[in-house]
Amino acid sequence: MPETIIEIRNLSVWYGNFHAIRDVTLPIYRNAITAIIGPSGCGKSTLLRSLNRMNELIPGVRTTGEVLYQGQNIYAPGVDPVSVRRRIGMVFQKPNPFPKSIYENIAWGVRINGFRGSKAELDAVVENALRQAALWDEVKHKLHESGFSLSGGQQQRLCIARTIALRPEVILMDEPASALDPIATLRIEELMQELKKDFTIVVVTHNMQQAARVSDYTAMMMLAEETRTGTVIEFGETQKIFTHPSDKRTEDYVTGRFG
Amino acid sequence: MSTANPFSENAEHLRRRHLKGALLAGLAFLAILLAMIVLVTLLIDVFLDGLPWLRPQLFTNFPSRFPEKAGLRSALQGSFWLMILTALMAIPVGIASAIYLEEYAPQTALTRWIEINISNLAGVPSIIYGLLGLGLFVRGLGLGRSLLAGALTMSLLILPIIIVASREALRAVPRSLREAAIALGATPWQVIRDHALQYAMPGILTGIILAMSRAVGETAPLITIGALTYIAFDLRGPLDIFTVLPIQIFNWVSLPQKDFQRLAAAGIIVLLGFTLLMNALAIFLRNRLRQRW
Amino acid sequence: MTSLIHDLPARRARSTDTFVRGVLFIVSLISILTTIGIVFVLLRETLYFFSEVSLAQFFLDTRWTPLFASRRFGIWPLVNGTLLVSFIALLVALPLGLLAAIFMSEYASPGVRGWLKPILEVLAGIPTVVYGYFALTFITPWLQKIFPQAQIFNALSAGLVMGFMILPLVASLSEDAIASVPYSLREAAYSLGATRWETVTQVLIPAAFSGITAAFILAFSRAVGETMIVAIAAGQQPKLTLNVLESIETMTAYIVQVSLGDTPQQSLAFYTIFAVGMMLFLMTLIMNLISYYVARRVREVYQ
Numbered sequence: 001m002p003e004t005i006i007e008i009r010n011l012s013v014w015y016g017n018f019h020a021i022r023d024v025t026l027p028i029y030r031n032a033i034t035a036i037i038g039p040s041g042c043g044k045s046t047l048l049r050s051l052n053r054m055n056e057l058i059p060g061v062r063t064t065g066e067v068l069y070q071g072q073n074i075y076a077p078g079v080d081p082v083s084v085r086r087r088i089g090m091v092f093q094k095p096n097p098f099p100k101s102i103y104e105n106i107a108w109g110v111r112i113n114g115f116r117g118s119k120a121e122l123d124a125v126v127e128n129a130l131r132q133a134a135l136w137d138e139v140k141h142k143l144h145e146s147g148f149s150l151s152g153g154q155q156q157r158l159c160i161a162r163t164i165a166l167r168p169e170v171i172l173m174d175e176p177a178s179a180l181d182p183i184a185t186l187r188i189e190e191l192m193q194e195l196k197k198d199f200t201i202v203v204v205t206h207n208m209q210q211a212a213r214v215s216d217y218t219a220m221m222m223l224a225e226e227t228r229t230g231t232v233i234e235f236g237e238t239q240k241i242f243t244h245p246s247d248k249r250t251e252d253y254v255t256g257r258f259g
Numbered sequence: 260m261s262t263a264n265p266f267s268e269n270a271e272h273l274r275r276r277h278l279k280g281a282l283l284a285g286l287a288f289l290a291i292l293l294a295m296i297v298l299v300t301l302l303i304d305v306f307l308d309g310l311p312w313l314r315p316q317l318f319t320n321f322p323s324r325f326p327e328k329a330g331l332r333s334a335l336q337g338s339f340w341l342m343i344l345t346a347l348m349a350i351p352v353g354i355a356s357a358i359y360l361e362e363y364a365p366q367t368a369l370t371r372w373i374e375i376n377i378s379n380l381a382g383v384p385s386i387i388y389g390l391l392g393l394g395l396f397v398r399g400l401g402l403g404r405s406l407l408a409g410a411l412t413m414s415l416l417i418l419p420i421i422i423v424a425s426r427e428a429l430r431a432v433p434r435s436l437r438e439a440a441i442a443l444g445a446t447p448w449q450v451i452r453d454h455a456l457q458y459a460m461p462g463i464l465t466g467i468i469l470a471m472s473r474a475v476g477e478t479a480p481l482i483t484i485g486a487l488t489y490i491a492f493d494l495r496g497p498l499d500i501f502t503v504l505p506i507q508i509f510n511w512v513s514l515p516q517k518d519f520q521r522l523a524a525a526g527i528i529v530l531l532g533f534t535l536l537m538n539a540l541a542i543f544l545r546n547r548l549r550q551r552w
Numbered sequence: 553m554t555s556l557i558h559d560l561p562a563r564r565a566r567s568t569d570t571f572v573r574g575v576l577f578i579v580s581l582i583s584i585l586t587t588i589g590i591v592f593v594l595l596r597e598t599l600y601f602f603s604e605v606s607l608a609q610f611f612l613d614t615r616w617t618p619l620f621a622s623r624r625f626g627i628w629p630l631v632n633g634t635l636l637v638s639f640i641a642l643l644v645a646l647p648l649g650l651l652a653a654i655f656m657s658e659y660a661s662p663g664v665r666g667w668l669k670p671i672l673e674v675l676a677g678i679p680t681v682v683y684g685y686f687a688l689t690f691i692t693p694w695l696q697k698i699f700p701q702a703q704i705f706n707a708l709s710a711g712l713v714m715g716f717m718i719l720p721l722v723a724s725l726s727e728d729a730i731a732s733v734p735y736s737l738r739e740a741a742y743s744l745g746a747t748r749w750e751t752v753t754q755v756l757i758p759a760a761f762s763g764i765t766a767a768f769i770l771a772f773s774r775a776v777g778e779t780m781i782v783a784i785a786a787g788q789q790p791k792l793t794l795n796v797l798e799s800i801e802t803m804t805a806y807i808v809q810v811s812l813g814d815t816p817q818q819s820l821a822f823y824t825i826f827a828v829g830m831m832l833f834l835m836t837l838i839m840n841l842i843s844y845y846v847a848r849r850v851r852e853v854y855q
Contacts (some may be wrong), residue, residue, distance in 0.1 A: 054739070057738070059661075080277075082273065082276075082277075085745040089743060094736060096734075096736035096739065097740075098741075098755060099759055100758075109744035109746075112276070112744075112746055276747050279749065280750070283753075287652070287654050287659060288655055290648040291651075291652050291655050291656075293648060294672070294716060297716045298671070298675050298716075301690075304686060305685070351579075352579055352582055355575070355580065356576070356580035356582065358576055359577055363573050373584055376584050376586075378844075379837070379840060379841075382773060382836065383590070383777070383833065383837075384832060384833075384836055385777070386804050387594075387829055387836075390590075390593060390594065390825065390826060391586070394594075394596070395589050446565045448565075448573070449565060472677065476681065478779070478780050479780060479783075479807075482812060483808070483811045505780075508682075508685070509681050509684070512688060512784055524685065527685060530679060531682065538674065
């Protein structure tokens, strides 16, 4: 029985009066890749962003339910979102490196989170992160050049590097490869397989083949017809979801009949 | 390594980070507070000093050596007629330039030069416009220290403001509106005259009002072209010598007697009244036009 | 062949269009003529001035007494006065303006911003003669209570008030610069567990650096060109000094002084205002150009 690292219970999110997702209950298993799939507009990103309280950047947002990380509800009063985000990191759809050097892109996050080591130790942290993100060989000679001097795929791996430099336990990825070309996409997918040995990954994707290739577990989201809100209609091992899903709507979606 | 509460490690450092943030956020708020306090203090100071002197004589009398007899009559006349003349010259030229630049001008070097010029002129100190007026209108055209020379100078001063505001208003006209007219065979001028201009008019008007409210408070360029600080007769025509409200205020502030300083405050109340009225009108117009479309 | 729609109105419309276009073009040249006019007037009168006064006298002398019997034409006392007051003003306006911009951009709710921006617009719309009045009749007496040696006309009083006059300009331009930083950068910072203040000071401000610098330079240019506050409150004694409690004179106040006085129009003393004006024009022109080029760098950052 795989270990649960995050447990989502009855999660609902409103943007003002708009009920975006309702009653989501889902386990996230440690050291596995969980994919969230579904047609566009069904709330996949909203669900993902609730897992590290990034939704709160939007004014007027309301969240009910619980997200238990190692048994502690991240939405409990008194829990600092800053704390949460250090442990549950995020990579975005469009690569967003800082307008700083490659080195600084990674060092900054580490420093503000209280790094107290020497310069040599910081160098080591940066190098490890870049190695683990499969970027080190390509940038080791130009660490002080701007993050923008890299290609799209490299920038995305830089963003992954700066996230894993903080040693989070969970990495959330919001369509990480959708802005990249096919070759760069493949490299990101390979990277994800490598990373799951040390991290837990939750990835939102609209690319079903990618979900089938990459993930261990899949959650299927859809807009419920009666309520017009997003919800998880099925969850299970990826193998099962894609070959003999229980819900007819899931079957329609993965076979391309719908969505 | 997971403790009962995974978010409690490093709590002390986190607390310090938040404290630093709160401190500095407080400073930012204080900055705003300070600016508002200064504004309120200024207004209260002006009102306390000036209100007792806000009497009918203030408007009907000419300036005098004696504060009890002094008034703004000549200054108000000067300001009024100066605004009218300036408006008559600056508004058509400003709107016309804006129309040309926004609707007709090709992407040539000359056009870029004109645009660079306009944004540069907006940053030239107003007193330099006074020197321009002195050299070109007062002496060059031989207009002397007349109202007309003043109006010409002020027109050049506020021209960039009107042009920039009008261009923005024209730029905001929806493409769909223009395309509908063009599809019916309208020439560019017909599109402008019958559609774009009407749509952009509230925005243009707002810009004009803001420009005029700036002009009514301008002092330095008019002093430089020779507007006087003591005129004891009614204005006779555009070629007559003149004075304006802010110059009269300046003159009274510079006099040693305390009563004149209070008179200056009364004059300021009148000036602020006009300025704030025009600004309020402009803001009101700007909000109304957002709702209408 | 008859056509349902006659061609004549169309042809007339097109010729009207060409005519209108020509008229509008000529009118819009007025803006170029203004610049040419400024340069021409200043140049002509300054050249006349320098036919009587040598460049050495202008740039190497340290006293400015063109209206006295023993005439000296060193420009530096006036420049000193201008810069002294401007620096004080910037000391007030830059930090407070930037803090205000940060508050409005990142901390204030839309409701608060709704009435805050108009208030700053009001502050910016107050005629400078009013600020001058405030400096002389309110600030200076208070200043004299704290510093008994402060003269009635002094640089500090004018500088402080000028600072608050410029504050809205700095705040508004800085806010634009900060707001134009892409939202994705904020997301990146927050997702790494940064607090709001860390995001502002370590990511947003560095990213908006060009725009903010351009704003600062523009504020400097505004301070240098400001006239009425200093004409009323700073004094008419040009001197080289760093004592902010003393009476000084700025370039702009000098021009006002001569324009108000009885200086005959053909005298050399009269022409000094053009020479001073030329100096002022060049200083602000250079600053405006630098600001424009610095602001352009913003676009290069986000490829």
